[in-house]
Amino acid sequence: MKNTPKKVNADLQRERDQCTFNTQELTHLIDGGEEKTQERKKREEVVLNEGIHLEEVPSEYLSHKEKYELAVKKACKLFKLIRRLQEEENTGMENYREVLGGYLGSAILNDGSPLTLHYVMFIPTLMGQATVEQQAYWIGRAFTCSIIGTYAQTELGHGTFIRGLETTATYDPNTKEFVLNSPTLTSYKWWPGGLAHTANYSVVVAQLYTKGKCHGIHPFIVQLRDEETHMPLxxxxxxxxxxxxxxNGTNNGFLGFENVRIPREHMLMKNSKVLEDGTYVNSPSSKLTYGTMMFVRVVLVNDMCNYMAKAVTIATRYSAVRRQSQPKPNEPEPQILDYLTQQHKLFIGIASVHAFRSSATWLWEMYNNVTAELDAGELDRLPELHALSCCLKAVSTADAAECVERCRLACGGHGYMLSSNLPLTYGLVTAACTYEGENTVLLLQTARFLVKAHQQAAGGHSLTPTVSYIAAVGAGRRSPPWENTIEGILTGFQRVAAGKIALCVANIEKRQKNGLPYEDAWNMTSVQLTSASEAHCRAILLQTYYKETEKVSARASPALRPVLLQLVDLYIVYWALQRVGDLLRYTSISERDIEQLQTWYEDLLQKIRPNAVGLVDAFDIRDEILHSTLGAYDGRVYERLMEEALKSPLNAEPVNQSFHQHLKPFMQGKL
Amino acid sequence: MKNTPKKVNADLQRERDQCTFNTQELTHLIDGGEEKTQERKKREEVVLNEGIHLEEVPSEYLSHKEKYELAVKKACKLFKLIRRLQEEENTGMENYREVLGGYLGSAILNDGSPLTLHYVMFIPTLMGQATVEQQAYWIGRAFTCSIIGTYAQTELGHGTFIRGLETTATYDPNTKEFVLNSPTLTSYKWWPGGLAHTANYSVVVAQLYTKGKCHGIHPFIVQLRDEETHMPLxxxxxxxxxxxxxxNGTNNGFLGFENVRIPREHMLMKNSKVLEDGTYVNSPSSKLTYGTMMFVRVVLVNDMCNYMAKAVTIATRYSAVRRQSQPKPNEPEPQILDYLTQQHKLFIGIASVHAFRSSATWLWEMYNNVTAELDAGELDRLPELHALSCCLKAVSTADAAECVERCRLACGGHGYMLSSNLPLTYGLVTAACTYEGENTVLLLQTARFLVKAHQQAAGGHSLTPTVSYIAAVGAGRRSPPWENTIEGILTGFQRVAAGKIALCVANIEKRQKNGLPYEDAWNMTSVQLTSASEAHCRAILLQTYYKETEKVSARASPALRPVLLQLVDLYIVYWALQRVGDLLRYTSISERDIEQLQTWYEDLLQKIRPNAVGLVDAFDIRDEILHSTLGAYDGRVYERLMEEALKSPLNAEPVNQSFHQHLKPFMQGKL
Incomplete structure (x- = not known):
């Protein structure tokens, strides 16, 4: 019997028929060209054809232990495939990112993987921080997975504040070894993925002691388990x-040391060194290590786009299929996508994907420029890049978490089902609000840069490009007349950010004058500082999305162009309305302007409505990757919900044993 | 060996030593008097002494099926205990609410229970909608749990919009039976707790057909499983x-019918009837059925207070124990509770518990008054109560979900651990945003009432108390001078709500004039309508909390009184700052006022800081109920995290089998 595709839900088909643009054109645009789309599709085909993502029993029904065992099995198969592809295509390390990044990774390793840190942190750390000799020794083995590593930095007692780490590595010149110890319970490593039962090696970040002096944290490579038996050493x-x-597939672990000795050569010495006699030789620039951290944050912004795209695809298709209520008697129940409140929840999500994608691209270019400058010894733009990567990481993860959760809630009760894949997606996204730098801490790091920029501007110094608006706005204190246009809003957001930064500086200074030390004045102002930092980020996000769309839409067909512009307008007007209090405080916007913006926003929702399904189709996420009963391309929502329910092991028997064991005795009063 | 209590964390002890008020006094006040506190404590002691909440393996490590089996076991033991207490104390049905409600239920049935709907919906529906004869037949059996029931209303295709339900019950006068059918896949019942494998009876809501005519939805009692074998009929x-x-302990089920016949007497006929010959006799008042729904919503608001209290207790104690970063060189790392940004995240949560508790109490009194009036045949205040219960349910569940999630994120990575109990709490709270009426739908129901009230006011009619401000504000269009006080803010929030309602009405009318039918004009304005509805709710919440605190604090000791007032001030100033855009639009608040509010808010955070731990201690939630590694009374956070980790079944073996099966072959290139 031939496997004929099931019929597409009629409502969904109608949505596609009425779409005013060619969704493929938009897909190519998102991928960066038709060729890139083809490459991606081919890669997806190759990887998914292996069937690694297929599960006999859906993993949500497994025990914690079984989930880990499944994750190991899947990860081994996937990384074996990546190894094969690397050999076939001779592509080296970039390949794993292509397979794991984007949508694909999350399809197969949807609950995390115990091998991810081997590729994402262990190997890159070796490449970045090991000497040439060390690389010669380690990288080959890591690359072929003869050893599996992880990266152990965070401890039970310290996360984002890494100077506070307590694990010690004390050099013993007699044996030319480092002795590793965990002096307290809080010094135990805690969180590293794959650390628990998977990795047999780890990069361990520890306080380096030599000749009785502490030299701060440094990376060491430590064997944890016997290569043959896998028993802990x-x-x-x-x-x-x-x-x-x-x-729950990541196998996050804890790790403590009791006088564990490693050879001196296991300290990663590309930057700093300890000589045989115990002499410490400092790194030429400790700022170099910022590179990896920033790279990860840039990648994170892109990941957030993928998660949002998944969530909003699921919720939008479901909203086209779901019909509910009867506002007009004698008319059929409308698709819930017809309710303006539903459009309000979803369309900003669609626009956010494009907005953050623009910023991720832009940040990526800036990252490459700055690292090229770094290699040439120029460190000038590093603080700016650091400040940007901090606030963009914080705002993109927070916005993505909110977007995914809003999409889930917009699917009503069915969004609460794990088979919708929305809860699992939320679990992945909300984790990113904490790891790679806790969001509030990151916003305050950006704020520190902004306050400094404000002071430089006040002192007449010139500012780097992303903060030059602070000087521009500062020069003309009086609010110019409000222009109720996109450009007007963009300028308005810069005024808001500049105004907030200025107010923070004034408040800090006032508190200092009242006798508070700077640190306390800073702390008392820190709620406002996070808000200023976020305002700065918003101004940049809006500006970047707008400029990027201007460029991109010039190349788009006459059918697609207005749609792209509607989305960017929607995004900017949405945020103007969200921040109307700020605009009223720092610009001359009027009540009349606001009411016009509200109408403009409502009209935009209506204009986007007919293309909503086309817009999410253009994200081009395969069903295997969406992995959702509510979001599949054919819209067979209810059929899939029932099919998935029937896979529950509880449904394998009409009567569960607990009836005989507990329920019946209880009902008969015999318990 | 005697079980000596472990030492309390020194930081936490210091917090308690510096608390300026007697936490017991506040506990009594929250419980409603010392006697009530004693009762509660005794009940907790009795129930927890049974040890039902103790788990050999923490339930988060079990498979889905094992979770259900554990839930049945626990639920049977718990309800056996309740039955025993009812007999001993001769208290009847109220008792189960005392045990299950409040903090206790969630401690034992922390992942939901398959028997809850038996008590919360099945028995109450019998009591509310069965005739005296029917009650005589059913209630005894239900009460002793000889039969276990549930309440099957929601279907795969329809939730909040109950008129759209598709299950049919067709009367057959020949056999004097109803024939139940599920004509479509979407007509399958979907979601009822306990329905899957636990209940053997259910109240089923179905479209009643008799003599060829549909009479809308009615409740029927249907046997689902054999009483002896538990096999589905x-x-x-x-x-x-x-x-x-x-x-995942609730055993939510689906249910479809294929010509299932039940006797005519199984229709619950207190309100409407079908006579033997098939004649339909209508209910005297269909509004009566609103009662149960509103009751559940009132109870929900109270539940939300309990969940918020748990979350904020966990996060506040953790923040007193956790130390991080080093803003001042040569000084120890501060407790994270000292960071203003952390206070900003937590203290509003503490205040919110009190605020929603005030509103729950007030709504409860109103509910009792209105139902008393109902019994006397007066229906006048029903719409007002309905409108209030809708928006309070929506706002309290949304605020509680945000509060719990903010608390979780405020605990950093450790909040992501299930052992913190914050993720499970979020799972329970966010579900409430959807069940018992989806929040957006509920806000729009309140909006409908508000628009009507506005029109009545415009027509010179008098308004019911909770909306009388609409007329008062409407009368004086010009904004009076802003008073930057608590009372000024309260009035400001009424102006905001009234202003938003008026703007909605104007927009609807404008759209109608432009040719849109009313329903479409309503839809186009619905984003603004939900916002107006929320503004109305905020105005009432602030007002009620303020008035309630005035009363309560008059009775409080001189030490406690200022603390209560600080909390209410914090709550009101916080919301003023959150809604500064609205205040700028609808009142004459100035930039200077706003800056003063911001400073006032920051000062309040600092004032509350020394009492933060005392304030959450006063919620008096036992460790067994908090069930959190981060929140226990003694503050042994890190010890507990490690103790809990060691309970993971994965840690029972040093090497997991997957190493031999998958990982080793992979590492050796043999996979």
Whole structure:
């Protein structure tokens, strides 16, 4: 019997028929050209054809232990495939990112993977921080997965504040070894993925002691388990940290040391060194290590786009299929996508994907420029890039979490089902609000840069491009007349950010005058500082999206162009309305302007409505990757919900054993 | 060996030593008097002494099926205990609410229970909608749990919009039976708790057909499973709907009928009837059925207070124990509770518990008054109560979800651990945003009432108390001078709500004039309508909390009184700052006023800081109920995290089998 595709839901088909633009054109545009789309599709085909993502029993029904065992099985198969592809295509390391990044990784390793940190942190750290000799020794083995590593930095007692780490590595010149110890309970490593039962090696970040002096944190490579038996080595206390909100396939572990000795050569010495006699030789520039951290944050912004795209695809298609209520008697129940409140929840999500994608691209270019300058010894733009990557990471993860959760809630009760894939997606996204720098801490780091920029501007110094608006706005204190246009809003957001930064500086100074030390004045102002930092980020996001769309839409067909412009307008007007209080405080916007913006926003929702399904179709996420009963391309929502329910092991028997064991005795009063 | 209590964390002890008020006094005040506190504590002692909440393996490590089996076991033990207490204390049905409600229920049935709907919906529906004869037949059996029931209303295709339900019950006068059918896939019942494998009876809501005519939805009692064997009866398709974001102990089920026949007497006929010959006799008042729904919503508001209290207790104690960063060189790392940004995240949560508790109490009194009037045949205040219960349910569940999630994120990575109990709490709270009426739908129901009230005011009619401000504000269009005080803000929030309602009405009318039918004009304005509805709710929340605190604080000791007032001030100033855009639009607040409010808010955070731990201690939630590694009374956060981690079944073996099966072959290139 031939496997004929099931019929597409009629409502969904109608949506596609009425779409005013060619969705393929938009897909190519998102991918960066038709060729890139073809490459991506081919890669997806190759990887998904392996069937690694297929599960006999959906993983949500497994026990915690079984989930780990499944994750190991899948990860081994996937990384074996990547190894094969690398050999076939001779592409080296970039390949794994192509397969794991984008949509694909999350399709197969949807609950995290115990091998991810081997590729994402262990190998890159070796490449970035090991000497040439060390690389010669380690990288080959890591590359072929003869050893599996992870990256152990965070401890039970310290996360974002890495100077506070407590693990010690004390050099013993007699044996030319480092002795690793975990002096306190809080010094135990805690969180590294794959650390619990998977990795047999780890990069360990520890406070380096030599000749009785502490030289701060440095990376060491430490063997944790026997390569043959996988048993933990003597003095190595290793295990898993327990169940979490999500990512239960990652095998997050704890790690403690009791006088574990490693050879001197296991300190990664590209930057700093300890000589045989114990002499410490400092790094030429400790700023170089910022590179990896920033790289990860840039990648994160892109990941957030993918998650949002998934969530909004699921919720939009479901909203086209779901019909509910009867506002007009004698008319059929409308698709819930026809309700303006639903459009309000979803369309900003669609626009946000494009907005953050623009910023990710732009940040990526800036990252490449700055690292090229770094290689040439120029560090000038590093603080700016650092400040940007901090606030963009914070705002993109926070916005993505809100977007995914709003999409889930917009699907009503069915969004609460794990088979919708929205809860699992939320679990992955919300984790990013905390890891790679906790969001509030990151916003305050950006704020520190902004306050400095404000002071430089006040002192007449010139500013780097992304903050030059602070000087421009500062020069003309009086609010110019408000222009109720996109350009007007963009300028308005710059005024808001500049105004907030100025107010923070004034408040800090006032508090200092009242006798507070600077640190306390800063702390008392920190709620306002995070808000100023976010305002700065918003101004940049809006500006970048707008400029990027101007460029991109010039190349688009006459059918697609207005749609792209509607989305960017929607995004900017939405945020203007969200921040109307700020605009009223820092610009001369009037009540009349606001009411016009509201109408403009409502009209935009209506204009986008007929293309909503086309817009999410253009994200071109395969069903295997969406992995959702509510979001599949054919819209067979209810059929899929029932099919998935029937896979529950509880449904394999009409009567569960607990009836005989507990329920019946209880009902008969015999318990 | 005697079980000596472990030492309390020194930081936490210091917090308690510096608390300026007697936490017991506040506990009594929250409980409603010292006697009530004693009662509650005794009840907690009795129930927890049974040890039902103790788990050999923490439930987060179990498979989906094992979770259900554990939930049945626990629920049977708990309800056996309740039955025993009812007999001992001769208290009847109220008792189960005392045990299940408040904090206790969630401690034992922390992932939901398959028997809850038996008590919360099945028995109450029998009591509310069965005739005296029917009650005589059913209630005894239900009460002793000889039969276990549930309440099947929601279907795969329809939730909040109950008129759209598709299940049919067709009367057959020949056999004097109803024939139940599920004509479509979407007509399958979907979601009812306990329905899957636990209940053997259910109230089923179905479209009643008799003499060829549909009379809308009515409740029927239907046997689903054999009382002896528990096998599903012929024609009954029943099973579970699958894994969910939370509440995986509830055994949510699906249910379809294929010509299932039930006796005529199984229709619950207190209100409407079908006579033997098939004649339909209408209910005297269909509004009566609103009662149960409103009752549940009132109870929900109270539940939300309990969840918020748990979350904020966990996060506040953790923040007193956790130390991080080093803003001042040579000084120790501060407790994270000292950071203003952390206070900003937590203290509003503490205040929100009190605010919603005030509103819950007030709504409860109103509910009792109105139902008393109902019994006397007066229906006048029903719409007002309905409108209030709708928006308070929506706002309290949304605020609680945000509060719990903010608390979780405020605990950094450790909040992501299930052992923190914050993720599970979020799962329970966010579900409430959807069940018992989806929040956006509920806000629009309130909006409908508000628009009507506005029109009545414009027509010179008098308004019911909670909306009388609409007329008062409407009368004086010009904004009076802004008073930057609590009272000024309260009036300001009324102006905002009235202003938003008026603007909505104007926009609807404008759209009608432009040719849109009323329903479409309503839809186009619905984003603004939900906002107006929320503004109305905020005005009432602030007002009620303020008035309630005035009363309560008059009775408080001189030490406690200022603390209560600080909390209410914090709550009101916080919301003023959150809604500064609205205040700028609808009142004459100035930039200077706003800056003063911001400073006032920051000062309040600092004033509350020394009492933060005392304030959450006063919620008096036992460790067994908090069930959190981060929130226990003694503050042994890190010790507990490690103890819990070691309970993971993965940690029972040093090497997991997947190493031999998958990982080693992969590493050796043999896979």
């Amino acid at each position: 003597p003095g190595v206390k290793v295990g898993e940290i327990g169940a979490k909100l999500g990512m | 012929p024609g009954v398709k029943v099973g579970e709907i699958g894994a969910k974001l939370g509440m």
